[in-house]
Amino acid sequence: MSVCMNADHPLMTVRDLTHMYGNRVGCRDVSFDLHPGEVLAVVGESGSGKTTLLDCVSARLERSSGTVGYQMRDGRMQDLHALSEAERRFLMRTDWGFVHQNPADGLRMNVSAGANVGERLMAVGQRHYGQIREAAMDWLGRVEIDDDRIDDRPGTFSGGMRQRLQIARNLVTGPRLVFMDEPTGGLDVSVQARLLDLLRGLVDDLGLSAIVVTHDLAVARLLSQRMMVMKDGRVIETGLTDRVLDDPQAPYTQLLVSSILQV
């Protein structure tokens, strides 16, 4: 990792996080630390509680119990669920990014690509059209979208372009932590490969931390340093990505790893 600011102190500390949907378990007793510059993958079959966990740690969903601590930009540790709605939303549009599986959930489909990228800048008070446009142009370039598409609506973009646009929109305010929910889901493999390449580059360049939820073990291997395997709402195995994939300990992880199709 190129950038490691204050790596001794975790960026995010999650302890005994539980979310219940009525009597049903969303996720239960999840604990982990996320360090600056680290990419953590959460894998598991569908229904295992990955997305619930992601929504809980990103304060999009109320937890039932447990704590989620986050190191704010000024260095102090803050319990996310004690933040006011205003502070939480501010965090969401400055310090965090959220990449949805379906780009339509994370984009404004009825405004141009430039406005999509510029929105966060305007939301934090940027009021100079020229500068906003320049920043948008710059970011479109970094996610490999041609300059002349800046005034086109995302509806005219392919799936892969939309996903890249969503990433640009999230990264424009220089967040420190990005949550990704199946960022490559629904894309064909060659587009997936390019997107992963791009994400790896960006994460490396910017020293981003990320929590990536995926059911695709290959994505996890490429992007993440550490990995958590979930089943039935619990974390059943955790460790360095290479270790977990090459030497899975839990029976379910062994099943998961051996289920990968070999071409």
Added chain:
Amino acid sequence: MSTDARAFCRDEAQAIATYNFAYLDEQSKRMIRRAILKGIAVPGYQVPFASREMPMPYGWGTGGVQVTASIIGPDDTLKVIDQGADDTTNAISIRKFFARTTGVATTTATTDASIIQTRHRIPETPLTEGQVLVYQVPIPEPLRFLEPRETETRTMHALAEYGVMHVKLYEDIARHGHIATTYAYPVKVEGRYVMDPSPTPKFDNPKMDQCPALQLFGAGREMRIYAIPPWTQVVSLDFEDHPFEVQAFDRPCALCGADDVFLDEVIMDDQGTRMFVCSDTDHCNSRQTAGHAGEQDT
């Protein structure tokens, strides 16, 4: 005032036996006045109110009519304009409605009126202290077309999260090279709430700022009332490098020669001859009476 109103009703019992003063019952008026007071206390904030059925279709100014009905007293003088004109169907109907249900004096002169109900214009003649301008509002929510969920827009207002408003202006510039929004141009009231000034042309936006008159906004179908108290700061949103500008006209009014007013384009014949005249008929008439003349003529 309501004692006066009741006395009036007794006196006029024969003429309008079945209606309360100003049509609405006193309880409804009280409810609407409470909403108005709250609106004045929180400038630019949309106060929900229990909009009543009025004897006209939604979209014809039911919100404005309810606000006017709640604040009007026997001593008031009412003026009603529609797109600046006193003599269109909507303006005449509403003026007659109040003349019949209240018996108050009506006028077309801006300076004589104590209450001016308006559809989509602010009179050219500067308003004075003590006057009330009542706007008819079709869609009170400036964020509506950017965020369709009312629950979400209310949160956005509560948290003053107005970044998306600039997204719309950005789109304008990206597409047209300038801010192409010409009416219902969003404003920020007293540095806090972003507000839709109803579909007035943006030409009128500067008149809202530090206006000596009280400005009340009623949206009947949408059940919202909001207000700008006198002498309140009203700023039109813009970008540093694309500042807010009002429309400019390349010719003066053909009838009165005024060149600092909002003009209507009038098609004169089947050949497409056009004439540009003041949209504010009272302003135009009084200028003509005072001897001003345009280069009119066919």
